[in-house]
Amino acid sequence: MTATAEPRDRSAGRIEDRLLRGIRVSILAVTVTVQFGLCLTALVGNIDRYRPLWLEVASFVLLAGVAAAAAAFLVRGGRIPIAARSAGATLVLLAAGAASLAAPPGNHLDPAHWHFGLVGWYGVLLLFDLPWVFLTAFLAVLLAPAVAKAVVPDVPEPETWAAMAVSAVSVYGFQLALGLLVRGVQRIAARASAAAAEEEGIRTEEAVAEHMHGDHRQRYVALLSTTIPLLAGLGYGSLDPSDPETRRRCAQEAARMRRLFAEGDNVSDRLAHELRAVIEVAERNGVAVRFAARGEPRYVPKEVRRDLIDPVSAVLAAAVSTARVTVVRTPERVRVSAVGDAPGRACPEYESGHVEVEHVVTEDRLWVEAVWRRTMPSRWR
Amino acid sequence: MAADDAITVAVIDDHPVVLAGVEHWYSTADPPIEVVASGATAETAWTRPGDSAAVVVLDLQLSGSRLAYDDLRCLVDAGRQVIVYTMRDDERTALTCLDIGAFTYLTKAEGEDHLVAATVAAARDLPYTPPALAGAFGANTATERPRLSVREEEVLIEWFQCESKELVAERLGITPRTVNTYLDRVRIKYASVGREARTKAKLVARAIQDGLIQVDDL
Numbered sequence: 112m113t114a115t116a117e118p119r120d121r122s123a124g125r126i127e128d129r130l131l132r133g134i135r136v137s138i139l140a141v142t143v144t145v146q147f148g149l150c151l152t153a154l155v156g157n158i159d160r161y162r163p164l165w166l167e168v169a170s171f172v173l174l175a176g177v178a179a180a181a182a183a184f185l186v187r188g189g190r191i192p193i194a195a196r197s198a199g200a201t202l203v204l205l206a207a208g209a210a211s212l213a214a215p216p217g218n219h220l221d222p223a224h225w226h227f228g229l230v231g232w233y234g235v236l237l238l239f240d241l242p243w244v245f246l247t248a249f250l251a252v253l254l255a256p257a258v259a260k261a262v263v264p265d266v267p268e269p270e271t272w273a274a275m276a277v278s279a280v281s282v283y284g285f286q287l288a289l290g291l292l293v294r295g296v297q298r299i300a301a302r303a304s305a306a307a308a309e310e311e312g313i314r315t316e317e318a319v320a321e322h323m324h325g326d327h328r329q330r331y332v333a334l335l336s337t338t339i340p341l342l343a344g345l346g347y348g349s350l351d352p353s354d355p356e357t358r359r360r361c362a363q364e365a366a367r368m369r370r371l372f373a374e375g376d377n378v379s380d381r382l383a384h385e386l387r388a389v390i391e392v393a394e395r396n397g398v399a400v401r402f403a404a405r406g407e408p409r410y411v412p413k414e415v416r417r418d419l420i421d422p423v424s425a426v427l428a429a430a431v432s433t434a435r436v437t438v439v440r441t442p443e444r445v446r447v448s449a450v451g452d453a454p455g456r457a458c459p460e461y462e463s464g465h466v467e468v469e470h471v472v473t474e475d476r477l478w479v480e481a482v483w484r485r486t487m488p489s490r491w492r
Numbered sequence: 493m494a495a496d497d498a499i500t501v502a503v504i505d506d507h508p509v510v511l512a513g514v515e516h517w518y519s520t521a522d523p524p525i526e527v528v529a530s531g532a533t534a535e536t537a538w539t540r541p542g543d544s545a546a547v548v549v550l551d552l553q554l555s556g557s558r559l560a561y562d563d564l565r566c567l568v569d570a571g572r573q574v575i576v577y578t579m580r581d582d583e584r585t586a587l588t589c590l591d592i593g594a595f596t597y598l599t600k601a602e603g604e605d606h607l608v609a610a611t612v613a614a615a616r617d618l619p620y621t622p623p624a625l626a627g628a629f630g631a632n633t634a635t636e637r638p639r640l641s642v643r644e645e646e647v648l649i650e651w652f653q654c655e656s657k658e659l660v661a662e663r664l665g666i667t668p669r670t671v672n673t674y675l676d677r678v679r680i681k682y683a684s685v686g687r688e689a690r691t692k693a694k695l696v697a698r699a700i701q702d703g704l705i706q707v708d709d710l
Binding site: 401403405406407435437439440441442446448450469471473476478480 | 652
């Protein structure tokens with residue numbers, strides 16, 4: 112069950128991952144286009160006005176570096192780790208400060224202040240899926256050097272203030288609004304993923320229930336040929352409960368049913384578990400059973416387990432007072448054996464479709480061994 | 493004191509009932525076996541009169557949760573013949589005891605049928621392989637295990653399964669004596685691998701003297 116549910120969960124989570132990655136790639140594309148399409152022209156056009164020029168160029172290169180690193184993360188895994196994001200945001204702030212410092216005096220309406228419209232995009236790229244205060248604080252911090260630059264050395268006229276405000280609000284307001292919008296979309300995607308996962312869980316449960324129902328029917332069929340005639344015989348009086356043979360058949364059917372119930376249990380060593388279930392029934396009938404296992408537990412398919420255990424139930428049902436049950440597991444074979452004191456008994460009947468069964472009958476003992484050779488499909492190993 | 497020809501035994505087990513049961517089995521044994529000392533700790537085998545016992549029967553789970561491998565190792569290093577007699581029925585414990593140099597490994601469920609015979613064999617340096625130990629040999633997949641023939645493996649597993657040499661003999665169409673020979677040869681092969689111990693060397697030497705196995709087979 113877990114083997115099938117796990118990849119499904121991953122596919123549900125992937126919707127959100129893919130959406131986030133798509134958003135990041137788009138924002139990165141916008142950022143890079145703005146930087147190289149618009150800002151680079153502005154930088155080159157005003158190249159004589161920066162003091163010092165290298166600081167302005169360095170901040171441009173630093174921003175491009177952050178974009179390149181983000182691109183690398185997106186190509187590799189689709190996610191940018193938090194540590195890398197905070198480092199990136201810090202570098203962007205530094206670059207904005209540096210670019211502002213080296214830019215000519217005046218306000219951001221001057222095209223030489225190319226960085227003013229650009230750095231906010233980096234904020235959206237790095238911070239959009241964190242709580243909105245991060246992006247808001249980031250954009251607010253970016254405004255500070257721009258305002259400082261605008262009031263030194265001369266405080267501008269009210270008309271200039273108004274123009275600056277309109278520009279700042281339209282640029283940063285747009286970026287903030289976009290950041291919030293994207294975050295909203297992401298939340299919806301997360302809810303959709305959760306709903307999909309839940310639906311898949313329900314579907315898995317349904318499949319499991321269906322499988323179990325099929326299993327129960329199969330078990331009923333397994334009992335149909337042997338248990339039902341016995342019960343019918345007892346019911347109609349054609350079988351005598353005081354007859355030792357009837358009792359032996361009852362014991363064998365009880366063991367078979369107990370084993371079928373044990374098949375549903377979730378244990379690591381199923382073969383030993385189901386053998387113990389059969390042994391338990393024999394012990395209740397007064398047979399002292401000693402059980403021993405050797406070798407590492409290995410996977411044995413259900414139908415093979417049935418065939419391995421059936422001869423054991425037969426011997427235990429025939430045993431009078433003592434029996435020994437063993438299981439030996441080697442890389443090539445799984446061997447299950449039962450020896451019981453059963454004087455004067457012929458070899459009992461059992462199913463043996465998938466296994467080889469050998470028996471030794473002496474005057475006072477009955478020994479049956481069932482062997483499964485693990486030569487079949489490699490997935491069973 | 494022990495009769496001159498009696499085999500002397502020191503029994504170490506922390507359950508008085510087990511000690512009483514073991515002493516009872518020995519008291520009716522033939523040849524005579526005398527329990528010269530019994531107690532709950534390994535000291536029994538190191539102090540008089542237990543220090544002179546020809547065979548030591550050691551329970552692996554003395555008071556405390558750790559298995560008494562250290563006690564076993566010390567006794568083996570002193571050249572004592574030790575029969576490990578334990579509740580534990582798993583191959584790893586059995587193989588570890590054999591590797592340390594125990595003479596044989598018996599589960600308590602097997603005690604009634606095998607303890608007396610194992611003690612006699614121990615006193616005479618003759619191999620003895622009870623079913624639980626045979627199962628451990630047969631299912632052993634470790635790389636350093638000795639190389640066994642197909643027949644030897646078959647005898648080991650069938651002896652483990654049915655605990656009757658007659659049944660094994662009948663199934664394989666051989667005599668019970670031959671079943672014994674196969675079991676003994678495997679035991680000698682195991683004595684010649686792993687950790688060196690004087691008790692193992694004595695077992696191998698005796699087997700070669702008796703013609704049970706050739707030096708080339710090892």
